[in-house]
Amino acid sequence: xxxxxxxxxxxxxxxxxxxxxxxxxxxxxxxxxxxxxxxxxxxxxxxxxxxxxxxxxxxxxxxxxxxxxxxxxxxxxxxxxxxxxxxxxxxxxxxxxxxxxxxxxxxxxxxxxxxxxxxxxxxxxxxxxxxxxxxxxxxxxxxxxxxxxxxxxxxxxxxxxxxxxxxxxxxxxxxxxxxxxxxxxxxxxxxxxxxxxxxxxxxxxxxxxxxxxxxxxxxxxxxxxxxxxxxxxxxxxxxxxxxxxxxxxxxxxxxxxxxxxxxxxxxxxxxxx
Numbered sequence: 001x002x003x004x005x006x007x008x009x010x011x012x013x014x015x016x017x018x019x020x021x022x023x024x025x026x027x028x029x030x031x032x033x034x035x036x037x038x039x040x041x042x043x044x045x046x047x048x049x050x051x052x053x054x055x056x057x058x059x060x061x062x063x064x065x066x067x068x069x070x071x072x073x074x075x076x077x078x079x080x081x082x083x084x085x086x087x088x089x090x091x092x093x094x095x096x097x098x099x100x101x102x103x104x105x106x107x108x109x110x111x112x113x114x115x116x117x118x119x120x121x122x123x124x125x126x127x128x129x130x131x132x133x134x135x136x137x138x139x140x141x142x143x144x145x146x147x148x149x150x151x152x153x154x155x156x157x158x159x160x161x162x163x164x165x166x167x168x169x170x171x172x173x174x175x176x177x178x179x180x181x182x183x184x185x186x187x188x189x190x191x192x193x194x195x196x197x198x199x200x201x202x203x204x205x206x207x208x209x210x211x212x213x214x215x216x217x218x219x220x221x222x223x224x225x226x227x228x229x230x231x232x233x234x235x236x237x238x239x240x241x242x243x244x245x246x247x248x249x250x251x252x253x254x255x256x257x258x259x260x261x262x263x264x265x266x267x268x269x270x271x272x273x
Contacts, residue, residue, distance in 0.1 A: 068099045
């Protein structure tokens, strides 16, 4: 079933306690990488072990997940989370969607369907990959109970107590959605942020932003590019995510960052004013 996201205006925003937990901060391979013997993959520091990128946000009585990759089950168990009211998808790459089937225990526990919000292009791909979940004619016991909700990037929408502003960014020529919730913004898999989206990312208390590695990459921000972007946007605090083992050890990289920019890590919870 496809139902469009309800369009709302800024006047609908209600200020409530808001916090974000970084469920995963790794890139598509995660860290450690299978078969890799580099210092990061062999590190004993828990902050160097990174599941695929995802976040959990709670505001008032509403909880959402941004992206639902292959580590979703492990992330829910690690953070002792057993309830989510909606899933927001940034884009359809596998490391951001392939855990969708693992929404089933939450369906069963709370006896409700799960709305999945995404760009129409992403929804089309989700319906293709997870046809059995979205096709009402395809019935069997244990099927995920989900329905898709298209996001029009031009309009804000509401999920319970959470007011969401979509933010379009460019991922190597591919449109990807970031999300702003109050004074928090979450942007992953970006290479370029258009001017209009830059305006939407001003006056933030917390920005979560991707930074893949130090070397140049065609479709992801590098560490230097992420720092330069933070300097332009001036959030009070910025936390970096979607990190590759090529970035280096968490302890070493953190030591050289500006005071308001931090390397994120799995399980980090940030309270937003």
